[in-house]
Amino acid sequence: MNRTKAVLSDVQGVYSGPEGNLWKLIMGEQIHIGGFAQSKILAEKAGISKGEKVLDLCSALGAGLRFLARFYGVRGYGLDATEAMITKAQEATAADGLSSMIEYRKGDVRNIPWQDGFFDVVWGEDAWCYVEDKESMIREAARVLRKGGRIAFSDWVEGPSGWTEETAQRICGFMKFPFIGKREYWEKLLLDSGFEISSSEDCTKHFAGCIDLYISMLTEQLMFDALRIIGWDMDMFQAMGGEMAFMSQQAHAGAFGRCRITAVKK
Numbered sequence: 001m002n003r004t005k006a007v008l009s010d011v012q013g014v015y016s017g018p019e020g021n022l023w024k025l026i027m028g029e030q031i032h033i034g035g036f037a038q039s040k041i042l043a044e045k046a047g048i049s050k051g052e053k054v055l056d057l058c059s060a061l062g063a064g065l066r067f068l069a070r071f072y073g074v075r076g077y078g079l080d081a082t083e084a085m086i087t088k089a090q091e092a093t094a095a096d097g098l099s100s101m102i103e104y105r106k107g108d109v110r111n112i113p114w115q116d117g118f119f120d121v122v123w124g125e126d127a128w129c130y131v132e133d134k135e136s137m138i139r140e141a142a143r144v145l146r147k148g149g150r151i152a153f154s155d156w157v158e159g160p161s162g163w164t165e166e167t168a169q170r171i172c173g174f175m176k177f178p179f180i181g182k183r184e185y186w187e188k189l190l191l192d193s194g195f196e197i198s199s200s201e202d203c204t205k206h207f208a209g210c211i212d213l214y215i216s217m218l219t220e221q222l223m224f225d226a227l228r229i230i231g232w233d234m235d236m237f238q239a240m241g242g243e244m245a246f247m248s249q250q251a252h253a254g255a256f257g258r259c260r261i262t263a264v265k266k
């Protein structure tokens with residue numbers, strides 16, 4: 001697909017303002033498809049174990065790391081480019097009593113501020129779709145992982161049936177994704193960056209069901225709360241509903257989807 005106009009400052013705008021709050025309203029603190037259950041599947045696939053050092057690229061509210069610290073006993077490190085996300089993540093981590101186990105830094109995943117070979121695992125949940133230069137991010141991920149370290153992530157992708165350029169522009173423009181590829185795009189990038197793929201799955205069917213769930217939550221339960229977040233703007237609510245309905249339609253057709261991949265640094 002051709003790139004949209006979205007750049008990092010647009011994404012920071014989303015996660016510093018009403019749009020980010022809307023995602024939190026419907027997804028909770030874990031701002032990714034399927035919440036706890038999907039994180040657990042990813043953690044098991046990655047073979048996460050106690051005491052490992054895990055770097056979450058695009059850590060947002062830090063709920064991914066708090067999940068890993070609480071249930072797997074890892075040492076967590078979060079990197080996110082949005083100041084508001086770092087502040088909220090630190091506050092939530094302190095409230096959960098996990099500050100001694102998790103550290104956050106503000107920065108861009110294209111330039112990871114940690115030393116070579118420091119981590120056992122690089123982790124990402126439904127966030128790398130926002131990154132403009134995914135090649136640099138994966139190169140950096142490989143650099144900061146020890147040999148034999150793992151990368152484990154889920155992400156929003158072009159679905160297995162493929163999409164038209166018009167659909168790609170409409171969805172990625174609405175979502176502020178600069179571009180996204182198919183699951184095979186990630187596989188190739190990982191292989192080219194010195195990883196061996198351990199598992200690669202298409203999760204599009206589950207993804208489509210979750211988009212429907214969010215639409216139902218917004219229309220059948222949370223409309224008042226959502227309207228407050230967007231300043232009682234009914235036109236905007238309807239327009240966003242229209243875009244979500246389009247995403248659902250495309251997901252059910254297999255044109256827009258989600259994948260989960262784990263790989264080992266050779």
Ligand SMILES: C[S@@+](CC[C@H](N)C(=O)[O-])C[C@H]1O[C@@H](n2cnc3c(N)ncnc32)[C@H](O)[C@@H]1O
Nearest residue numbers: 030031032058060080081082108109125127130
């Ligand atoms: C959907 S949220 C991530 C959700 C999180 N993984 C979770 O499961 O809760 C996307 C996050 O990516 C961050 N982000 C986007 N592009 C980034 C970049 N180039 N470097 C660092 N953070 C970035 C945004 O600031 C935002 O907090």
